[in-house]
Amino acid sequence: MTASPKNTKQNIPQTEPEFIQEDRNEINFADSIQQNFGFILFVFFLGIVYIYNMHYTAKAYKEVQVLQQQTKELRWEYTGKQVEAEKLSRPSTIAKILSNRNINIKAPSETPKRITAE
Numbered sequence: 001m002t003a004s005p006k007n008t009k010q011n012i013p014q015t016e017p018e019f020i021q022e023d024r025n026e027i028n029f030a031d032s033i034q035q036n037f038g039f040i041l042f043v044f045f046l047g048i049v050y051i052y053n054m055h056y057t058a059k060a061y062k063e064v065q066v067l068q069q070q071t072k073e074l075r076w077e078y079t080g081k082q083v084e085a086e087k088l089s090r091p092s093t094i095a096k097i098l099s100n101r102n103i104n105i106k107a108p109s110e111t112p113k114r115i116t117a118e
Helices: 018-024 031-033 037-088 091-100
Strands: none
Touching: 018 031, 037 091
């Protein structure tokens, strides 16, 4: 009897899978770096631009926060000065100030008259 070809080890290929063969080949990193130097340089440049952009954005954000705080403080100061000016412009307040300074100016007792031109 003859042996069937399926049972013999001679019909099985003796080669290894491709991923094992690739691992056994020497990988020359210097050649890989040299071949991809342009890409590596480009990625490095993009990294530097990204870092710069982040620092610039953080700095601008801090400046905006400071300016918003200053604007808020100036708005409060303006409102306070406006209220103070309104208080000082009242006729009763003006009369008190003039009497304290010994200035003899009295409020008019008559209402002003209109002059009309014909």
